[in-house]
Amino acid sequence: xxxxxxxxxxxxxxxxxxxxxxxxxxxxxxxxxxxxxxxxxxxxxxxxxxxxxxxxxxxxxxxxxxxxxxxxxxxxxxxxxxxxxxxxxxxxxxxxxxxxxxxxxxxxxxxxx
Amino acid sequence: xxxxxxxxxxxxxxxxxxxxxxxxxxxxxxxxxxxxxxxxxxxxxxxxxxxxxxxxxxxxxxxxxxxxxxxxxxxxxxxxxxxxxxxxxxxxxxxxxxxxxxxxxxxxxx
Numbered sequence: 001x002x003x004x005x006x007x008x009x010x011x012x013x014x015x016x017x018x019x020x021x022x023x024x025x026x027x028x029x030x031x032x033x034x035x036x037x038x039x040x041x042x043x044x045x046x047x048x049x050x051x052x053x054x055x056x057x058x059x060x061x062x063x064x065x066x067x068x069x070x071x072x073x074x075x076x077x078x079x080x081x082x083x084x085x086x087x088x089x090x091x092x093x094x095x096x097x098x099x100x101x102x103x104x105x106x107x108x109x110x111x112x113x
Numbered sequence: 114x115x116x117x118x119x120x121x122x123x124x125x126x127x128x129x130x131x132x133x134x135x136x137x138x139x140x141x142x143x144x145x146x147x148x149x150x151x152x153x154x155x156x157x158x159x160x161x162x163x164x165x166x167x168x169x170x171x172x173x174x175x176x177x178x179x180x181x182x183x184x185x186x187x188x189x190x191x192x193x194x195x196x197x198x199x200x201x202x203x204x205x206x207x208x209x210x211x212x213x214x215x216x217x218x219x220x221x222x223x
Binding site: 104105 | 147149154155156157158159160162200214215216
């Protein structure tokens with residue numbers, strides 16, 4: 001049982017390049033999330049998907065787009081990467097609304113130069 | 114979600130109980146207290162949550178005061194592998210997003 005799997009684990013981009021971070025969960029969870037974590041700060045919510053077919057903005061959505069491809073997969077896209085998007089990105093999932101804790105992936109370390 | 118206040122860092126001797134406090138004086142009646150931790154370079158890990166009663170699982174115990182304005186996470190026998198940042202989060206049970214603050218850095222020392 002893999003839980004939440006994120007790819008890639010590391011990525012270096014040049015300013016203006018685009019890329020998609022992939023996330024998949026195998027726990028049949030309905031809800032999925034993308035967070036970013038910057039040095040000295042907690043996790044900030046970028047986007048979330050309460051259920052398949054729905055997405056909503058979190059605290060810091062600017063510069064990002066998401067796709068809930070199916071129940072298992074939730075991708076995060078950077079259309080034109082900027083140095084300010086250098087961060088560690090975490091994907092997470094949870095069961096039906098309000099049940100239990102969130103399961104997080106191991107993260108993607110992104111550097112934009 | 115209600116605001117939480119945690120100490121920036123704490124030390125604990127290996128094998129002793131680690132007691133991590135959290136203040137959430139503005140908590141609402143329908144908000145749960147959740148605890149997560151993050152070991153360096155890994156994703157956050159869910160530990161425990163509760164509403165008003167004390168809770169215990171294989172990882173930890175959660176003690177919530179009667180007025181629910183504060184809580185304590187207890188790791189009964191801390192090990193070096195428990196060194197991590199611990200986050201206390203308060204959120205509505207059926208609201209599906211929440212924010213992490215800065216947490217408490219727990220240093221378990223030999």
